[in-house]
Amino acid sequence: MNETQPGQGGRAGDGGPQLTRRGFLRKGAAAVGGAAAVAAAVSPLRDLPGDDLPTFEKFFQRHYKEMTPAEKEAVLRRVEREVKEREGVEVRVGDPPPLTGVEFVYALNISRCIGCRKCVHACVKENNLSRSPEIQYIRVLKMEKGSIDLETSDHHYDPPVVPEHDSYYMPVQCHQCKKPPCVKACPVEATWQEPDGITVIDYDWCIGCRYCEAACPYWARRFNFAAPEVPAGQLNPDMGYLSNRPRAKGVMEKCTYCLHRTRRGRMPACVEVCPTGSRKFGNVLDPDSEVSYILRQKRVFILKEEVGTVPRFFYYFDERGSRYHEPIAPVEPGTADGEAGT
Amino acid sequence: MKRYLTFVWDCVRLSFVGDWRYHLWMTILTVVALLGLYAYCQQLVHGLVTTGMTDQVSWGLYIANFTYLVGLAAAAAMLVIPVYVYRNMHLHDVVVFGELLAVAVITMCLLFVTVDLGRPDRALHLFRRFNFPISMLTWDVIALNGYLLLNLHICGYLLYCAYCGRQPARAFYVPFVFIAIVWAVSIHTVTAFLYVGFGGRPFWNSAIIAPRFLASAFAAGPAFIVLTLQIVRRVTRHRVTDDALFTLRRIMQVAMIINIFLLGCEVFTEFYTDSAHVASARYLYFGLHGRSALVPWIWTAIAFNLLATFLLVLPASRALRTLNTACVLAIVGIWIEKGMGLIVPAFVPTPLGEVVEYFPTWGEIMVCLGIWAFGLLLYTIFVRISVPVLAGELTYEKRYGVQAP
Numbered sequence: 001m002n003e004t005q006p007g008q009g010g011r012a013g014d015g016g017p018q019l020t021r022r023g024f025l026r027k028g029a030a031a032v033g034g035a036a037a038v039a040a041a042v043s044p045l046r047d048l049p050g051d052d053l054p055t056f057e058k059f060f061q062r063h064y065k066e067m068t069p070a071e072k073e074a075v076l077r078r079v080e081r082e083v084k085e086r087e088g089v090e091v092r093v094g095d096p097p098p099l100t101g102v103e104f105v106y107a108l109n110i111s112r113c114i115g116c117r118k119c120v121h122a123c124v125k126e127n128n129l130s131r132s133p134e135i136q137y138i139r140v141l142k143m144e145k146g147s148i149d150l151e152t153s154d155h156h157y158d159p160p161v162v163p164e165h166d167s168y169y170m171p172v173q174c175h176q177c178k179k180p181p182c183v184k185a186c187p188v189e190a191t192w193q194e195p196d197g198i199t200v201i202d203y204d205w206c207i208g209c210r211y212c213e214a215a216c217p218y219w220a221r222r223f224n225f226a227a228p229e230v231p232a233g234q235l236n237p238d239m240g241y242l243s244n245r246p247r248a249k250g251v252m253e254k255c256t257y258c259l260h261r262t263r264r265g266r267m268p269a270c271v272e273v274c275p276t277g278s279r280k281f282g283n284v285l286d287p288d289s290e291v292s293y294i295l296r297q298k299r300v301f302i303l304k305e306e307v308g309t310v311p312r313f314f315y316y317f318d319e320r321g322s323r324y325h326e327p328i329a330p331v332e333p334g335t336a337d338g339e340a341g342t
Numbered sequence: 343m344k345r346y347l348t349f350v351w352d353c354v355r356l357s358f359v360g361d362w363r364y365h366l367w368m369t370i371l372t373v374v375a376l377l378g379l380y381a382y383c384q385q386l387v388h389g390l391v392t393t394g395m396t397d398q399v400s401w402g403l404y405i406a407n408f409t410y411l412v413g414l415a416a417a418a419a420m421l422v423i424p425v426y427v428y429r430n431m432h433l434h435d436v437v438v439f440g441e442l443l444a445v446a447v448i449t450m451c452l453l454f455v456t457v458d459l460g461r462p463d464r465a466l467h468l469f470r471r472f473n474f475p476i477s478m479l480t481w482d483v484i485a486l487n488g489y490l491l492l493n494l495h496i497c498g499y500l501l502y503c504a505y506c507g508r509q510p511a512r513a514f515y516v517p518f519v520f521i522a523i524v525w526a527v528s529i530h531t532v533t534a535f536l537y538v539g540f541g542g543r544p545f546w547n548s549a550i551i552a553p554r555f556l557a558s559a560f561a562a563g564p565a566f567i568v569l570t571l572q573i574v575r576r577v578t579r580h581r582v583t584d585d586a587l588f589t590l591r592r593i594m595q596v597a598m599i600i601n602i603f604l605l606g607c608e609v610f611t612e613f614y615t616d617s618a619h620v621a622s623a624r625y626l627y628f629g630l631h632g633r634s635a636l637v638p639w640i641w642t643a644i645a646f647n648l649l650a651t652f653l654l655v656l657p658a659s660r661a662l663r664t665l666n667t668a669c670v671l672a673i674v675g676i677w678i679e680k681g682m683g684l685i686v687p688a689f690v691p692t693p694l695g696e697v698v699e700y701f702p703t704w705g706e707i708m709v710c711l712g713i714w715a716f717g718l719l720l721y722t723i724f725v726r727i728s729v730p731v732l733a734g735e736l737t738y739e740k741r742y743g744v745q746a747p
Contacts, residue, residue: 034372041376044383052387054463063471133391139694150695151621172694181540187479188467207467208390208460211479213400217542219693223400223460226391249389250460304693307541 049227051082052249063189064202064242072241075204079245083235091237093245096263098196104257104312105197105284107294108171111317112278115140115162115169119270119279123173126258126269127244128236130228137222137255138173138270172303173270174199174220174255175311182212182221191252197312198257200242206251213252217307221254257281284312345738349505352736357723363577364726371719378712381705382457390460393706398698399689401458403710406681408454410562411447411717412486412533413555413680417563418444418493419526424589426519436586438500438732439574440567441493441522442724448490450717457709478536485529492522501728507737530555537688545622545688548611554604555680560597561650562676564590565669570725572662578729584662591654591665598651598672605644625697626687633690635699640683646675 061067061075076093083091120138129135141153145166153170163169180199183191190205191212213221227249239245240260247253258268262281266272271279282289291314294300298316360368385392395402421440424430456462474480496515503510534552541547568590575582612623626636650671659665691697702710730736 037373037376038379041379042383044380044387047387049387059463063467135397141694149618150693151618151691153695155694155696181542184476185479185540187473187477187483188464189471189473190467205464205467205471206461207464209455209458209479210400210460211477211536213397214537214689215540215542217540217693219397219696222397224389225393225395225397226389248461252460304542309541 051086058204061204063205065192076241079239079241083246087232087235089232089235089237091235091239093239093241094260095241096260098194098198099263100195101285102283103197103285104176104262104281105291105295106176106257106313107280107291107298107300108313108315109278109280109317110168110170110315112276113140113169113171114276114278115142115157115164115167116275118273118275119171122269122273123255125234126236126261127256128230128239128246129253130224130226130230130247131234132229133226135222135224135228135253137220138171139219140169140171142167143170170303170315172218172220173313174257175218175303175309175313176255176257178310178312179308181215181217181307181309185211185215187211194242194259196259196263198259199254200256200259201252201254202242203245203247203251203253208250208252210252217304217309218311221252223252224249345506346502348738348741349502352505352741353727356727356730356736360726364722368719368722371715371722374715375712375719378709378715381708381712384705385457385709386462392703394700394702395706396698396700398692398696399686399700401685401689402700403681403702403706404454404458406685407710407713408451408458409533409555409685410677410680411451411454412529413559413676414563414566415444415447415451415489416526416530416556416559417567419523421564421567421590422519422523424593426516427523430589436567436571436582438497438728439570439725441497442728443567443570443721444493444526445490445497446717446721446724448486448493449720450713451486452490453713453716454710457713478532478539481532482529482536485525485532489522489525489529492518492525496522497724497728501731504731504734505737507734507739527556530559537684542693543688544619546684548608550604550608551684554601554608557597557601557604558676558680561594561601561672562680564593564597565650565672568594568669569666569673570721572666574725574729578725580729580733587662587665588660591659594668594672595651595654598647598654601676602647602651605647621691622687625690626683630691631697633697633699635701636682636687639678643675643678643683646671647679650675 057078062071064072067075072095076095079093080091083089083093117138117140120136120140123129123137124131124135127137129137139155141150141155142157142164143153145168154167157164176193176197176199178193178197180193183193183199187209188205188207190207191199191201193199208223210223213223224247228247230246236244238260240256243256243258243260258266258270262268268279268281271281280290280294282291284291284295286292294316295314299319300314300316302311302314381392393402393404418440421437425437456465459465468480468483472480474484496518499515500510531552534555537543537546538548538551568587571582571587574580609623609627612620621630624630625633626640628634629637650668653659653664653668653671656664659668686700690699
């Protein structure tokens with residue numbers, strides 16, 4: 001490649017001023033060939049679904065927190081229109097605001113849970129989760145009795161009847177952490193914590209880098225690797241902008257404690273469906289709420305306390321045995337029983 | 343201004359000129375890059391489902407290559423330090439090649455991140471809401487783009503001065519060279535911090551990752567440049583002395599030894615403690631619950647790295663053939679170790695203990711090859727242009743017969 005130098009007299013082929021006919025034809029052919037090759041390379045784009053190309057309006061849509069009430073209204077109506085056009089279903093997309101004086105927490109009784117996965121599927125229906133590819137917010141782990149090591153858990157248990165002997169069940173979903181690592185991770189602030197403690201995602205702002213998914217210690221976030229599919233007949237028409245409205249391909253989603261229900265005084269779908277009453281949900285700031293009682297009275301623990309994310313999701317178990325013992329005096333420190341007396 | 347446009351135009355023209363070997367090489371690279379573009383267009387249409395990534399292993403080959411290439415880009419500084427800090431003039435002539443490599447490689451890094459995005463059409467959201475300084479990803483955006491601009495400026499300025507036939511003014515590039523040295527360390531540190539900062543991923547949550555990144559970058563980068571310089575001096579008239587290559591060899595020796603030492607520290611801490619944290623490392627080195635897709639890869643990497651280190655410390659690697667073997671081994675070994683060996687195992691098992699393996703798809707591999715081909719294409723063009731320009735064979739004066747004012 002050191003033979004021909006431009007600027008030394010324009011030999012044929014170097015693009016100098018004295019263009020020969022042969023050189024011109026050769027270059028023309030190369031240019032046409034190149035253009036054809038590029039066209040062939042981008043040819044799959046012909047199959048790009050029309051709604052994948054953002055309209056002017058969508059492209060310049062502002063971040064959820066920056067929208068004026070009028071803009072937000074317009075966006076809500078647009079989403080309704082889009083669902084109507086695509087699925088032929090009338091839906092209502094609302095945006096209920098967080099309630100003042102409310103901080104939601106969840107408590108799950110692992111001595112009662114029988115691992116029936118009804119919560120998983122109620123959640124799928126309520127939140128319009130993609131059936132293909134399958135997305136589920138709740139993962140129920142079958143745990144070995146006597147161990148809380150997640151690594152020994154079975155995610156894909158499939159017996160004819162539950163519960164199985166010698167195992168207990170630990171459903172895991174978004175823990176709505178007070179110090180959420182996913183929110184820290186997001187480079188564009190597409191995910192944030194609401195005043196009522198729920199971490200939400202603006203599906204129209206997420207760029208799909210999946211950094212939040214890597215950050216989450218509870219594996220609570222899901223990514224739309226393909227365009228989500230929900231059969232039109234099974235679409236839940238009661239939608240929230242920050243919760244269960246249809247998502248696009250290439251964005252993250254997660255459990256929102258069904259905020260389109262809970263901010264209007266209803267229970268999350270998973271709580272409502274649970275046949276054993278293992279799932280409790282409510283306002284922790286209200287001392288008379290059931291969850292407040294549980295946090296005060298029950299033996300509560302949180303999963304992976306050591307990662308320091310301060311979850312708003314608590315596991316607890318019923319006391320059996322211990323409370324039936326007659327009260328006895330504790331062992332004094334320094335006695336024959338050693339230091340155990342506290 | 344007009345002269346600058348002439349310069350750009352001459353560069354474009356020059357990149358199309360060469361002998362048949364040059365044209366063949368460029369054609370192959372273009373074809374592979376276009377195949378990659380084709381695969382990427384498929385991915386745009388169908389979504390990231392065309393890759394092997396899942397919710398369980400949510401980052402794969404793209405981020406692995408990205409991580410490796412950040413290290414390669416930092417290597418430019420490895421050439422610059424001896425020249426400007428220690429006044430070792432053996433390397434003076436090759437500094438520009440190192441910095442051009444940085445430009446090409448950072449471009450590849452940015453492409454790898456872009457193809458990994460689920461919504462590349464929203465990339466501009468970075469300009470509208472930027473979670474700085476909380477999100478480490480925003481730090482990385484600044485570090486990488488800043489490094490790209492710094493190197494573009496330094497190379498562009500030096501080349502343009504040579505084109506105009508005038509001596510570069512030190513004030514216009516020497517300060518930037520020193521900033522770039524610090525910046526090179528920062529791009530790698532920041533990229534390491536991208537992974538290190540999460541309590542939920544014990545495999546990454548280790549202070550040793552950033553130093554190891556640097557050590558392996560200081561080895562793989564010079565290795566790549568040793569090979570490139572030999573190609574440059576074979577196919578062009580540019581003179582590269584053996585001394586320059588051997589200076590790089592010395593950098594590699596030290597870096598490889600440190601890299602292996604740090605690996606040892608890491609392996610000891612994980613396996614001697616033998617706590618629950620070791621699961622990912624166990625998966626990587628020995629397999630977990632009968633799943634062992636990464637095991638052959640990592641042992642290959644370790645064997646290559648050990649062999650490369652062994653060759654480098656032997657006097658035998660003063661022979662170019664041995665040195666080249668060591669370089670190839672180090673490049674491949676570190677690519678596996680930094681890519682498949684660092685990114686993927688952190689996702690296995692998942693935070694909930696599920697073991698799902700990752701296998702890249704052909705589409706994903708094609709996109710990666712396409713980006714590599716595009717990067718090599720860029721670098722070939724850069725070298726193609728800079729050799730005659732730096733040699734003073736292509737100047738404004740020679741081209742237009744007028745002394746540049």
